[in-house]
Amino acid sequence: MMLGAWIVVVSALVLILPGAFVGRRMNLPWPVALAAGPPITFALVSILTVLYSVVGFEWNAVSALVGLLFAIAGAWVYSRLLHTRWGRRVAPVPEASDEPRVGRTATLRVAAGLGLGGLIIAITCIRPLVKTAFAGLNNISQVWDSLWHASSLRWIHETGIGSAMRMGELMNYDTQGFNYYPNTWHALGALLFPLTGADPVELYNAYSPAVLAVTVPLGVASLAYWFARHRYDVDASALIAGTAGALSALFPSLPYVEVQLTSVPNAVGVSLAPVAAVLVMSVVSDRSRVLPAALAVAGVTATHPSALIVVGVIVGLWWLCEGLWRPVAGRLRDLAALAATAVITLVLIAPVVLGTIRVADTNELPFFDFREDTIGVFDGLTRGAFNGTIPLELDHFPNWPLIVVTVIGLAALAWLRCWAGLAAWFVFALVTANAMVSLGPLSAPLGVIGGYFYNSPHRLTFVVAILSAAAAGVAIGAAVLGIVGLVRRRLESSESDDRATSTPTSTSTPTTTRARWVVAASYVVLLALIGGAAVVRYPPNAQIASKERGGKYVGPDDLAAYAWLASQPDAQDVLVLNNLDQGTGWLYPVTGVTPMFPFYRANEFSERQRDLFWGVSEIGADPAIDQIVRDMNVHYVIDSPPSYWEFQRGMPDPARGHQGDPFLALRQNGAPGLTEVFRRGDAVIYRVNDLVYPPPAS
Template structure:
């Protein structure tokens, strides 16, 4: 279901997001002394760190979150990074770290950059093809919460960790890490687009960010440029990497997944040369990962732990030295994210229920899903599976990146446990940061699997180049060696593009289409947020008065009314868990307004002046809640507007 945005408005919105994504993080990274691919990779993470810290801390001091205050906080963090760098040099810790074992030529850098750019283009094509248009409304469960939260921050300037939740859990709200929403709020405010268009703009480059993160990892650990370029395009092709989380509507989680590889980059930057500046980089990276999503930092630790194990093995011990060096950075990150940590502790001890998925698919089925890079689709990504097999066979060529194999084993084992033994109490407890959800664990496992598949493709290129280099006429032309490498790299990527039908673009679009109910599986099901409901929401703007809440049905698309029309609903999320007492009362008894004084008191407290009833539902089978059934003809309601899928009433007080 589209909202009224022009193509140029949407194109501008994407451009604004890219500017917002780059500028704060780039300034901070440059000030801290980062350069090259480490700077490029960490830039998006630093942006989400700065905004994710700015919102809660500004709220603590009673200051609004907006473009001006974010600019000020960006300058503050840039100043901290610059000061840390200068102090490090003054203290004699400024010796430059050794560069990566394999230096890339200028031509190699440009070739890898082209691969990252192509991965980003593929990501845009996948998401827009899946959505059916740049201003389509997300239809999955949590997307309404993210949409309403984004608008709340933009409208109110409240960047706290509980404020945006007051749309549904009023009056006090509920904890949720909101870096994703804070960046989205800036994009929405600057672009003039609708909230659905802003959400789509923030989503379209997701696989491009994933590709950039993996390239930064490979470069930091001295991998070949061909390895980096191949992995960038594998990242854009793998369904279980960036796309599957989007297909489930897990938008902040998808962001966290594509930023997770940067934990290895930040950790290695610090270990290569411990100092105040590199410690600042590590601490800010950890803070950004936590601010992106509560599970991201846990996943990042699991991904990077084998890196430390490999380092300790090669150095024959000394783990306590590294841990002692990392501890101050961890403490600094903890201080920066104090509001997040306190909020998470409060949430975990609160009334919100933790309902495990308790998945029990067969172990072989779980392993097959891992190896074929798919869960939501029936079609396996067989060519990526073959590349993964080659990468595993050639693991001895990984060198400093051998830890990736250990990460793959560790994270894949976690996925199998949750997918096959998800009802076991200890598995439920172990997987709590990921809500016992096998889809989330699959996305985490996909990070090292994509690296291994990219390694497999790069090794095929290397073997091809080596075989061609044995030709006698090439041996007589030493200057042709570099050209052979570039040519074989281009050929293997072109061959992969052909074999995968354009890097699995259409397959991935089919997966992402689940998020929009725009695929074949939704042909005979009405969308939760229908075109008629969106028209009614926009019409409601003519009647609504400031400060009112509109009475609505929790399961239909009207929960989107705040994001689309700026009018707060009584039910602002599909989630029925721990509803506010007044919302619960009205859902059951609203139609008794004339005769029930408790209902009238709740209507007065919430300032309910209108009723908005839609037609579709987030649930495949549902019935309208008892308090909103058969409203037609009730004497305390006057119909103001109706269309085939929605109706608006005025409450006659």
């Protein structure tokens, strides 16, 4: 557990501080710079990894630090340009306002809420692994994507290749064909190996919730602060934001479902999208924020492109509902500031755009259809609006306390006249429902938005839950402030009576000081109640986060096989033929031994890969297959059924369109050129014998 805690602390610091220093150097106030720190950090990672790949530099802790120093220098130049005559004309200093800036009180309130929310998330996600899962923090998630994430962390650390444009070199050992993958989250995590001393699986298991423990409360708090500022002052809005940040840890979709289903990069990018969106909205009142806002949007987009859609929807609805009707410097000037931010963002995310276009055909997943024939439109709308999608629909829906506070929160948004926030909630609730049941004429346009989330209900529910948690935080925080207001009025009334009856020598505590203590005490009690609710919610939320950890596909027998293979003197210098459908690519992140297929899929299969994969039972009997084995330096074969998908199991039957298991014949009849050298349970390792690699003549 201590290692997990250390990874959480280091992850938070590495995620927040680099971007915060750059943001502060660009003239952002410290509270804003700290909030914008994570998305700006991811933007720096995205830019630096692509540039380093082009010039041939390795991505590691030292080169990342050098890049950060250059980024801070560039931010300083930007700041100096803003103070030139040209800079003051393009981005004039905002007029002085009577509105107080974010001070110590507001900062402490937000930090307390964010800290509590992050602590709840980290403990709920990590403790079950350490205490109950096989292999503890080295436990293997059984979900498809987790293998890719763990392998990417190790591969970037070992090779120094962090560019999202070169991930095909990991996906296919033989062809190393092009594959784009938004890997800023992985590239940042790869820097933690020397700082934490964790192995790749330990790092993956703790780093995943650690980052979400920062980004989820931060994203929810940013939204809640924006909502509250429609009526409340800075300090009151900070209390509401802190409440929302802490409350976010109680929502099962934030982030426990995403940790279970291992869609962490998507969750990280989407949870930071509100931070970027709020920063973009602020450029109309302070045009010096155009570049940091563009960096923030670029950072969340590079983490996962779906985040750009969330930013676009929130900012677009804000402009239509509020910005267009209440311009700051005039509609055209406000629109010009937003357009400049968009143009700079497009330049910064050029690798994302180009990479996404190049892999558009190979990454289509048409068989991912989550619509259910058994539910009606009303049921779909209810589930989409209130966290009732897969995998929560059976055991964790309806969650009435969260539904009630969400509904009250939506009413509070209407009271605040935050129509853009209310509209964003409704839009994503409809998109989520449309991913489960067709909504008729609305299905096509809603499906376009949902397509960036693979029309996956759980990914879309994550967006709805962020908006719901922020609205709920507004409702609860506003209720506390209302109660405090009543207490303050009673104190003022009592003080007035005391003054009327007191002698000139008597003294009394000032009302403002007493009221301040009442607010502080009320907030502490509120956070304590949220902490108590987290204790109550711990069993179900911990069960959600750790559900796919039982060894269904990769279990203790597989780990024993990997350890045995890694102990062989020649294993580090040869290739291991594995069945990618079985997930035996976990051999790589666990041990560093190189499998032919490090993931459940491979882009652009080579002809010899295909021949060897389907001809594994002919090793030693077919000279052509044997030559491929020698050419590729394959010395071991590992087999560990079952395969992940049903269509990958059983006898191959191409005539009926059934893929089947190419290793089934090996399992049943063996192969002349393979000798079994290890077996534990269903995990079997074969060594390629002398029929394929004849011993040298004496």
